[in-house]
Amino acid sequence: MPVLTTQVKKDKSLHREDSETQQRGSNTTAKVLLQSVTKTYANGTPALLNANLEVKKGEFLFITGPSGSGKSTLLKLLYGQELPTQGEVIVDECNVGDLRGDRLSLLRRRIGIVFQDYKLITQRTVAENVTFVLQAQGYTRKEIQRRLEPTLKLVGLLSKADCFPDQLSGGEQQRVSIARAIVGTPPLLLADEPTGNLDPDNSWQVIQILQKLNSFGATVIVTTHDEQLVRRCNHPVVQVRNGRLSRK
Ligand SMILES: Nc1ncnc2c1ncn2[C@@H]1O[C@H](COP(=O)(O)OP(=O)(O)OP(=O)(O)O)[C@@H](O)[C@H]1O
Numbered sequence: 001m002p003v004l005t006t007q008v009k010k011d012k013s014l015h016r017e018d019s020e021t022q023q024r025g026s027n028t029t030a031k032v033l034l035q036s037v038t039k040t041y042a043n044g045t046p047a048l049l050n051a052n053l054e055v056k057k058g059e060f061l062f063i064t065g066p067s068g069s070g071k072s073t074l075l076k077l078l079y080g081q082e083l084p085t086q087g088e089v090i091v092d093e094c095n096v097g098d099l100r101g102d103r104l105s106l107l108r109r110r111i112g113i114v115f116q117d118y119k120l121i122t123q124r125t126v127a128e129n130v131t132f133v134l135q136a137q138g139y140t141r142k143e144i145q146r147r148l149e150p151t152l153k154l155v156g157l158l159s160k161a162d163c164f165p166d167q168l169s170g171g172e173q174q175r176v177s178i179a180r181a182i183v184g185t186p187p188l189l190l191a192d193e194p195t196g197n198l199d200p201d202n203s204w205q206v207i208q209i210l211q212k213l214n215s216f217g218a219t220v221i222v223t224t225h226d227e228q229l230v231r232r233c234n235h236p237v238v239q240v241r242n243g244r245l246s247r248k
């Protein structure tokens with residue numbers, strides 16, 4: 001399974017994470033582990049079949065595959081939106097399937113998610129959509145302001161901070177969802193088709209943003225249909241076909 005050996009620079013929060021891991025006496029560098037995971041939805045639809053995957057800390061991994069092959073399901077298992085039917089899903093050494101309530105919320109705080117369908121709040125501005133989660137997590141107003149501007153700048157939306165989602169193009173809405181996912185500098189970023197609605201130039205910009213976060217130490221997992229984009233980057237690729245994973 002994919003192993004990325006590039007040495008990455010780490011920000012303070014990631015150093016903290018590493019020292020916590022060391023204190024627990026662990027010697028693993030896996031950020032994400034899927035062990036013999038099968039997911040069958042309640043209506044009987046099979047989505048993943050005996051999937052095994054290891055993603056190491058600091059790795060940038062692409063997941064490709066046709067529509068309906070199980071890519072989003074895989075990401076949903078990682079942040080606990082879906083539970084595996086069989087097998088174990090481990091993130092930061094926690095069995096996600098065992099987490100409930102506060103413990104699941106705590107894990108999710110450490111995961112940035114770019115949803116395939118954006119999930120923007122229509123009655124809130126771009127700035128409010130991006131900072132909403134930080135507010136809910138108790139960040140101070142000053143810290144939120146400190147993070148907002150560079151994040152909007154990074155995704156090219158500084159001039160749209162006061163617009164509402166329905167005043168934006170599809171690609172701009174997609175970039176708001178990316179800003180929201182990265183504003184808290186999460187150690188794990190899951191991006192589900194983050195370039196699905198973008199032209200090649202904008203797609204490349206988005207990948208560069210994700211790569212930048214990765215260069216600061218974040219583990220990044222990106223699903224995409226865009227074979228050209230995948231070829232342009234030198235990152236490991238896992239393919240999903242009919243719920244089965246294989247290394248490309
Ligand atoms: N909530 C659900 N209930 C039942 N079946 C589901 C559910 N969500 C997804 N599926 C089915 O599970 C399979 C995998 O879906 P998934 O969304 O993971 O595919 P995907 O690879 O992300 O596709 P796309 O590229 O179109 O986003 C599909 O057959 C889909 O119809």
Ligand SMILES: [Mg+2]
Pocket residue numbers: 071072073116192
């Ligand atoms: Mg999907």
